[in-house]
Amino acid sequence: MSVFTRSRKATVLGAIALAGASALVLAGCSGGTGGEATTPPTESRDLSLKIGTILPQTGSLSFLGPPEEAGVGLAAADVNAYAETSGLTIDDIVWGDSGDTDNKAYATTIQTLISEGVTAAIGAASSGVTKLFLDDAVAAGIITFSPANTSLDFTSWDDNGLYWRTAPSDTLQGEVLGNLVAEDGKENVAVLYLNDSYGTGLNEVFQETFTGAGGTIVAEQSYNTGDTSFDAQISALMASNPDAIVLITFDEIYTIGPALIAAGYPADQLYLVDGNLKNFGSDEKWPADVSMEGAKGTTPAGPLEADAGFQDRLNEWWVADGNTELTDFSYANESYDAVILLALASLAANSTDAADVAAKLQEVSGGTGDGEKCDTYEACADIILAGNVADYDGPSGPITFDENGDPTEATIGVFQYGADNLNTRIG
Template sequence: MSVFTRSRKSTVLGGLALIGASALVLAGCSGGGTGGGDETTPATEERDLTLKIGTILPQTGTLAFLGPPEEAGVGLAAADINEAAKGITIDDIVWGDSGDTDNKAYATTIQKLISEDVTAAIGAASSGVTKLFLDDAVAAGIITFSPANTSLDFTNWDDNGLYWRTAPADTLQGEVLGNVVAEDGHKNVAVLYQNDSYGTGLNEVFQEVFTGTGGEIVAEQSYNTGDTNFDAQISAILASNPDAIALITFDEIYTIGPALIAAGYPAEDLYLVDGNLKNFGSDEKWPAGVSMEGAKGTTPAGPAPDTEFQARLNDWWVADGNSELTDYSYANEAYDAVILLALASLAANSTDAADVAGKLQEVSGGSGDGEKCDNFADCADIILGGGTADYDGYSGPITFDEHGDPTEATIGVFQYGADNLYTRIDL
C-alpha cells in the first residue's frame, strides 16, 4: 500500500459547512466525454495499471483557502485506491500550485504536469485560472478534471473530450442564490462581482432568476482581479439604497465586507457565494469586532457531510505535519474526481488519457445502465466481474452527461451566527 502526504505548513482558513438541500438536474454540452477505450477488452481480465496524476490546485492566491481540503481529497482517494488492491495503483502524485490569475503559478505547474506525462491534472479551483491553461492541457492530450470550476464557459469548450468537473455549473448556484434572496423578501438588490468568467457567469444567472421573481437590480458594479480599492464601487452601490447586496468575490471579501458594515450597511442583508463563504470567526485575516451575523451564502456542497469521512480527510492531511483542516469545501468533489479516474482507467484497462476519458461518463452512471456502488472497492469489483459500475460519491450521484458536466448536484444555503461562523439553514 502506498501512502501519500502533502506537507504545506500554512494556516488553513475557513470552516466546516453543513449543507442545505436545493437540487436541480442540469444538462449541458461542455465538451468532455469522448475517447477511444477498447470496448473489446475482456471485463474479467486481471488489471495491472499504474495511474499517474497531478494537481493544479491553489496553494497561493485568492482561493488558497480551498487548497488544503481539495488536496486532502485527492490524497485520501489515492490512498483508498491503493489500499483496495484492485489492479490499479497511484504510485505518485505530482503536486502543483495553480495560484490565481494575478500571480500566474498555474503557468509553471501545467508545464510541469505535461512534462511528467500525467494522465490527468486535478484542478484548477478557479474557473478563470483553468481557462488560461486548459488549451495547453488539451493540446498535450491530458485530462483536466476540476473539483470546483463552475463557469458556464466550459460547457461548450473545444476540449477533445478531456475536460471534466465534479462541481455543477453556475446555472444551479445562481438559481438558488436568486431564489434565496427573493424568498427573504428583498425587492431592490445591488450586485458587486468579480469581472472574470466565474463572476460574470454567476452574476448573469443570479440576476436573471432574481428579476424573474419580480425583483429589480438597482446597481451593478464590478472589479478586476488584483484590485485592492473598492471605494468607488461601494459608494455607487450604497447610493442606490438597496435592500440587499450580493457579493460575488474571492478574497476581496476581506476588504469589501468590513467596508460595507463600517458604512452602516446591515450584515443580515449581505449574500455571499462559494468564492467568499468563509468562517470569519476562526479567521485571523478578518478584522476583530466586525460582525457578519445574519449574512447568508450559497455554495455547491453535495449531500450532508459524512463526519467520519471528514475525520479521515483530516487524519490524512495532518499526517505529514500540516495544520488541521478547518474547511472541507470541495474536498468531496476532489476525492470523487480521483475515484472516477481510477474506475474509468480500470474499465478501459488503460491509463491513456483518451481511453480513461472515454469511460468517465459510464462509471459515473451517465450511460444509465450501471450497477450502483458508493466506494472504490465495490465499484472496482463490479468492473472486474464484467459489469458496469455506477459510482455515487461523497459529492452526490454526479451522473455525467455525454459532455462531462454533472447532471445532479446540491447547493448548500448557510447563515452566519454571532460567532461569525456559518451553519446550515433549511429553506
C-alpha cells in the same frame, strides 16, 4: 497495503442545472467512503495511474487549496488501500500550485505536469485560471479534471473530450442564490461582482432568476482582478438603498465586507457565494471586531458536506501529513470524487492512457451504460472487475456526467454565519 501521503518535500510546484434547479437541494444521494465489496473480482489489472494537481496553494482562492488537496489525497489512499485486489495503484501525485490569474503560478505547474506525463491534472479551482492553461493540456493529450470550475464556457469548450468537472456550472448556483434571496423576502437588491468569466456568469444567472421571481436590481457594480480600492462601488451600492447586497468576489471580500459594515450596512443583509464563503471566525486575516452574523451564502456542497464521518476522515489524512486541522471543507467532496472517478475509468478502460480513461468517465459516473449503483471505490471496482458497468455515487452526489463532461446532478448548500463568524449549513 500502501497508504498514500502528501508531502510538500516531494514535487511541489511554484455546474449544469437540472430541471427543477431552483430547489435549494437537487438530486442528492448519500454516498459513502467505506463499505463491503459487492461482487467477487474476476478480471485482473496491473495499472499505475499518475495524476497531478493544479490547485490553489497561493492566490485569491488559496483557502480552497487545503480541502481540495485533502480530498485528492484521501481518495488516492482509498484507491491504494484496495490495490492488491483491484490491480490499480496511484503511486505518486505531482502536487502543484495553480495560483491565480494575477500571480500566474499555473503557467509553471501545467508545463511540469505535462512533462511528468500525468494522465490527469486535478484543477484548477478558478475557472479563469483553467481557461489560461486548458488548451495547453488538451494539446498535450492530458485530462483536466476540475473539482471547482463553474463557468458556463466550459460546456462548449473545444477540449477533445479531455475536460471534466465534478462541480456544477454557475447556472445551478445562480438559480439557487436568486431564489434564496427572493424567498428571504428581499425586493430591491444590489450586486457587486468580479468582472471575469466566473463573476459575470454567476451574476447573470442570479439576476435573471431573482428578477424572474419579481425582484428588482437597484444597483450593479463590478471590479477587475487586481483592484484594491472599492470605495466608488461601495458608495454606489449604498446610495441605491438596497435591502440586500450580493457579493460575487474572491479574496476581495476581506476589504469589501468590513468596508460595507463600517459604512453601516447590516451584515444580515449580505449574501456571499462559493468564491468568498469563508469561516471568518477562524481566519486571522479577518478583523476580529467585524461581525458577519446573519449573512448567508451558497456553495456547491454534496450530500456528505455535513457528514462528520467523511470530514473526520479528511482531517485524519490531512493532519497525518503534517498539516493543521481543516476548518473549511469546500470542494473536498468534489476533489475526492474526481480522483475516484479517474481510477474507476482507468479500471474500466484497463488503461492509463488519457484518451482511454476519458472515454470511460461518463460511463462510470452513470451517464451512460445503465450501470449498477455503488458508493465506494471498492464496490465499484469489484463491479468493473466482474465484467459489469459501475455507476458511482460519491460524497459530492450522483454526478452523472453528460457528453460535455458536466455533472447533471448536483447539490447547492446554503450557509449562514453565527455570532462566532463561522458559517453553518442551513439548507
